[in-house]
Amino acid sequence: MGTRGRERMKQSSLSIDTLREVVRTLPKNGLTPSREAAVAHLDEHGLPTLRDEDWKYTDLSPVVDISNRWLTAGGQQQLPKPPSETIAAITSSIDAAWLVISNGTIDEQSVGALKQKGVEVSRFSDAPSEFVMSRPLADLNAALLQDGLRVRVTESIEKPIGILIVDRAGDSVAVAQSCVEIEVGSGVSADFIEYHASEGDADHYANTVLSIAVGDRADVRHVRIQNRSVRHVQTGRTSITAGREARLRMASYDLGGGLIRNDVDIDISEPGADITFDGLYLAGDGQHIDNHTRVDHRVGPATSSQEYRGILKGNCRCVWNGKAIVHKGADGTDASQANHNLLLSDKAEIDTKPELEIYADEVKCSHGTTVGQLDETALFYLRARGLDKRHATQILTHAFAADIVLRAPVAGVKDAITAIVEARLAELIEADAAADLLS
Amino acid sequence: MLEITDLKSRIGDSEILRGLSLSVKAGEVHAIMGPNGSGKSTLAQVIAGHEDYEVTGGTVTYEGHDLLELEPEERAREGIFLGFQYPVEIPGVNNAYLLKAAVNAKRKHQGLGEVDAFEFLKLAREKMAVLGMDPKFLNRGVNEGFSGGEKKRNEILQMAMLEPSLAILDETDSGLDIDALKAVAAGVNALRSPERAIILVTHYQRLLDYVQPDYVHVLSQGRIVRSGDKSLALELEERGYEWVREAANA
Ligand SMILES: Nc1ncnc2c1ncn2[C@@H]1O[C@H](COP(=O)(O)OP(=O)(O)O)[C@@H](O)[C@H]1O
Ligand SMILES: [Mg+2]
Numbered sequence: 001m002g003t004r005g006r007e008r009m010k011q012s013s014l015s016i017d018t019l020r021e022v023v024r025t026l027p028k029n030g031l032t033p034s035r036e037a038a039v040a041h042l043d044e045h046g047l048p049t050l051r052d053e054d055w056k057y058t059d060l061s062p063v064v065d066i067s068n069r070w071l072t073a074g075g076q077q078q079l080p081k082p083p084s085e086t087i088a089a090i091t092s093s094i095d096a097a098w099l100v101i102s103n104g105t106i107d108e109q110s111v112g113a114l115k116q117k118g119v120e121v122s123r124f125s126d127a128p129s130e131f132v133m134s135r136p137l138a139d140l141n142a143a144l145l146q147d148g149l150r151v152r153v154t155e156s157i158e159k160p161i162g163i164l165i166v167d168r169a170g171d172s173v174a175v176a177q178s179c180v181e182i183e184v185g186s187g188v189s190a191d192f193i194e195y196h197a198s199e200g201d202a203d204h205y206a207n208t209v210l211s212i213a214v215g216d217r218a219d220v221r222h223v224r225i226q227n228r229s230v231r232h233v234q235t236g237r238t239s240i241t242a243g244r245e246a247r248l249r250m251a252s253y254d255l256g257g258g259l260i261r262n263d264v265d266i267d268i269s270e271p272g273a274d275i276t277f278d279g280l281y282l283a284g285d286g287q288h289i290d291n292h293t294r295v296d297h298r299v300g301p302a303t304s305s306q307e308y309r310g311i312l313k314g315n316c317r318c319v320w321n322g323k324a325i326v327h328k329g330a331d332g333t334d335a336s337q338a339n340h341n342l343l344l345s346d347k348a349e350i351d352t353k354p355e356l357e358i359y360a361d362e363v364k365c366s367h368g369t370t371v372g373q374l375d376e377t378a379l380f381y382l383r384a385r386g387l388d389k390r391h392a393t394q395i396l397t398h399a400f401a402a403d404i405v406l407r408a409p410v411a412g413v414k415d416a417i418t419a420i421v422e423a424r425l426a427e428l429i430e431a432d433a434a435a436d437l438l439s
Numbered sequence: 440m441l442e443i444t445d446l447k448s449r450i451g452d453s454e455i456l457r458g459l460s461l462s463v464k465a466g467e468v469h470a471i472m473g474p475n476g477s478g479k480s481t482l483a484q485v486i487a488g489h490e491d492y493e494v495t496g497g498t499v500t501y502e503g504h505d506l507l508e509l510e511p512e513e514r515a516r517e518g519i520f521l522g523f524q525y526p527v528e529i530p531g532v533n534n535a536y537l538l539k540a541a542v543n544a545k546r547k548h549q550g551l552g553e554v555d556a557f558e559f560l561k562l563a564r565e566k567m568a569v570l571g572m573d574p575k576f577l578n579r580g581v582n583e584g585f586s587g588g589e590k591k592r593n594e595i596l597q598m599a600m601l602e603p604s605l606a607i608l609d610e611t612d613s614g615l616d617i618d619a620l621k622a623v624a625a626g627v628n629a630l631r632s633p634e635r636a637i638i639l640v641t642h643y644q645r646l647l648d649y650v651q652p653d654y655v656h657v658l659s660q661g662r663i664v665r666s667g668d669k670s671l672a673l674e675l676e677e678r679g680y681e682w683v684r685e686a687a688n689a
Contacts, residue, residue: 381527384487385537385597386515386544395540399531399580 012061014140015068016043022075023143030128031145038142048136055136057319057351058261058290062233066205067140070175077146079103080170086199087166093416096162096193103167104146104176111149118155118188124148124179135263137235141177141209148179153190160191160221160410165208169200169232179209186243189219191410196236196257198228208236216243216270221409224252226260227420230287233259240265242302245272249409254281254289255420264293268302271332279308280404282421283316283348284428290319297325300360301332309404310341311397312348313428323355324365331362339369342400344393344428394429401425440465440502440636441486441605447496448485455481457661458497463605466633470647470672471640473658474680479640480524482658483609487521488514501605515541516548518604522594522611524640529581534593537581538563538600545601566599569629571622588619595626606630607638612646624649644672657683 019042023035047064048055070076081102091098097114099121100107111121125147151161165178184190192212198204206228214220228234234257242248254260266275281289295304310318322337341350354367374396382392401421408414441463448456455478463469473479485492486499488511499506506514529537543553564574570592582590591611598606611623627637627650639646647655647669655671656663657680664683665671675683 375527378527378529380489380511381523381529382537383511384515384521384523385541386512386548386601387537387540388512388544389510391540391544392512395532395537396529399529402531 012064012068014042014047014064015071018068018071019143022071025075026077026144026146029125031125031147034128034130034142035145038139041139042143045136045139047140052136054292054321057317058259058288062259063205063235066173066203066233067175069173069203070205073172075144075175077104079105079174079176080168082166082168082199086168086197087164090164090166090195090197091162093419094162094193094195095412096160098162098164099149099151100164100166101149101178102165103174104144104178106147106149114161116157116159116161118153118157119161120152120154122150122152124150129181135237135239135265137207138209138237141179141207144175145177145179148181150181150183152183152185153188154185156189157191160193160412162193162195164195164197165206166196167198167204167206167228167232169198169202169204171202173203174205176204176206177208178206180211182210182212184213184215184218184220186215187217188215190221192220192222193410193413194222194224196224196226196228196234198232200229201231204229204232206232206234208234210236211239211241212248213241214243214246214248217245218243219247220249222248222250223408223410223413224250225413225417225420226252226254226257228257228260230256230258230284232257235261237263238265239267240275241267242270242273242275244270246270246274248273248275248277250275250277251404251408252277252279252291253405253408253417253421254279254291255424257289258286259288261290262292264291266293266295266304267298268296268304269298271299271301273302273304275302275304277304277306278404278407280401280421281308281310281318282401282424282428283310283312283318285314285316287316288318292319292321292323294323295325295335296327297330297333297335297360298327300330300363301334302330303334305334305336307338307340307404309339309400310350311344311401311425311428312341312350313344315347317349318351320350320352320369321355322353322367324357326356326358326360326363326365328359330360333360334364336365337367340400341369341371342397343371343373344397390429394425397425397429398422442500443497444499445497446482446485446494446499448481448492448494450481450492454495455492455661456485459658459662461656461663463636463638465604465636467654468631468637468639468650468652470652470655471638471658472642472644472655472672472675474684475642477658478661479658480609483521483524483607483638483640486514486607487511487519512544516545520598520601520603520606522591522598522606522608524609524613526582526590526594528583528585530583532581534579534581535560535563535577538577538597541597542600563596563600566596569622570596570599570626571618572596587614588616591615591623592619595623598630599626602630604634605636605638607640609640610642611639612641612643620646621649644676647672659684
């Protein structure tokens with residue numbers, strides 16, 4: 001064992017033996033071989049640690065701790081379901097045909113109810129895909145996954161497909177895995193909404209793996225909303241492959257959650273792709289939100305454009321790392337990355353880093369990051385019009401977020417996002433006002 | 440209405456207002472002129488309550504109360520309006536939203552209920568028509584991408600909606616073409632009344648052809664060095680600011 005292995009041993013690590021036992025109790029089905037392969041992969045590589053460059057700002061100890069406690073307790077799979085009102089409140093706020101996964105269990109009824117022309121939904125257990133495992137945490141997902149969903153869209157659809165991943169932590173610690181593979185056929189236009197929510201007081205760790213294969217000339221819009229309890233932990237990996245002249249508009253909103261780590265990988269291996277992906281994260285006391293994105297431009301011409309914005313208040317930390325790799329020969333690539341942060345208190349911390357690696361000749365690449373406070377001049381202007389300091393702060397903070405909210409590529413979700421953003425910002429700024437009174 | 444006595448103010452280490460006194464009564468229109476850098480905007484910002492300008496001496500009373508005690512928003516609600524020399528662009532904040540929030544903040548302070556949305560829009564459109572503003576500006580971000588003239592008209596629109604007791608317009612006339620200048624003058628003249636006072640900060644006497652001031656003051660190096668009636672503005676125009684500066688130093 002090399003030094004790396006020994007260092008890992010010093011940090012608390014996932015208990016592989018217990019994991020193996022729990023995996024053995026899962027029902028034997030088509031997923032059994034991939035589970036075993038995933039356990040072997042985990043055994044060899046472990047979970048990422050702070051020593052890994054891509055993970056140096058995000059300590060996964062809570063993931064290890066929650067997972068070990070849950071595994072030791074037997075790794076119960078049939079966890080308490082979120083109340084139907086919780087689910088209904090979400091599904092009725094956004095018009096979509098919803099597939100529901102709660103605490104890692106696919107809701108059969110929601111699968112049965114989804115009857116849209118041109119949409120096929122199937123389970124991994126019916127036709128498992130081969131286990132290809134190179135990404136951290138995707139192995140943990142594959143090891144413990146009860147079942148995955150595969151959604152194929154072969155004809156353009158009007159109504160968005162919603163994927164609701166909703167968890168409830170009842171009396172005891174819980175872990176839930178979900179995995180969804182989306183395939184959008186050539187020339188097909190489709191909208192997707194991915195919604196994460198959780199409730200309950202016990203510790204909870206959710207791990208999601210999502211892939212979207214955007215077909216040639218397909219036109220896909222994807223909105224991800226993460227509104228989990230600030231007590232809960234989530235890691236998620238989204239992998240995108242773009243076909244020839246594929247168009248993708250994606251926006252991601254992290255509005256809740258305690259410890260959140262998102263990895264987005266976009267692979268452009270066919271010419272003509274046009275991709276934008278934007279993000280917004282709001283963090284308050286005790287929250288940690290880490291967004292790592294990576295775009296591989298393997299061929300040109302293609303466009304990728306990214307803008308993430310963050311609003312941080314109180315004792316919290318956010319990370320943005322945007323990597324764009326323009327491979328040799330990917331001439332005609334146009335890649336831009338931006339990350340802007342509003343720090344509403346001096347305890348908030350942001351690590352922001354664009355990374356451009358260019359190996360092609362004819363490319364247009366740009367990046368920009370900013371970290372700042374509210375514009376004092378604008379604040380004074382609003383106060384000079386009679387708005388009190390708190391109201392002025394609220395307006396300017398909203399305006400900062402509004403740009404990204406308005407970019408949500410699916411029109412029907414804007415109201416729902418706005419409502420959550422408004423409520424969350426009011427909480428954050430309210431806390432600010434309370435702190436002002438105390439100081 | 441406004442009594443300024445021996446006001447001294449500085450920003451950072453430099454003293455900008457150096458013992459300025461001015462008395463403005465209801466119903467009066469005062470013009471304050473002076474070369475660039477003489478402290479005109481500083482005076483306007485101090486009256487509006489900008490925290491960067493430290494008041495190191497003197498007093499300012501407004502309607503009998505110590506103005507310097509009040510927060511900027513309290514001053515605004517008490518009826519003071521500052522038309523900014525450089526109106527601030529605030530992308531993402533809807534112009535109509537700000538107008539309404541400003542009007543409601545003042546109404547609340549006066550113990551009145553919120554303005555009716557329909558009435559508000561109707562009134563705003565009327566005022567915009569007088570100012571030659573397209574109603575589309577209501578739905579744009581505050582001053583976002585506005586031309587210089589559009590920004591200044593927008594300031595006057597805010598003033599017209601807020602109906603202040605004391606309006607201070609900081610070079611609202613600079614950089615305007617003749618039509619915009621006339622529109623701004625019309626907005627100012629519409630506000631003129633025995634209960635209100637207006638202070639026009641201006642660099643040129645051009646605006647004063649359209650808005651007749653009762654008094655003209657010349658500011659130089661942080662002090663009022665000369666006061667007179669409208670003829671002083673004309674004299675300044677003829678003889679230039681050098682003349683006052685010499686007079687001040689004499
Ligand atoms: N924010 C500031 N920081 C430093 N100096 C300033 C600032 N604002 C104004 N000043 C200085 O104060 C003086 C008066 O400026 P100002 O009041 O803007 O003059 P006016 O409006 O008459 O042109 C100038 O010398 C200017 O450079
Ligand atoms: Mg000035």
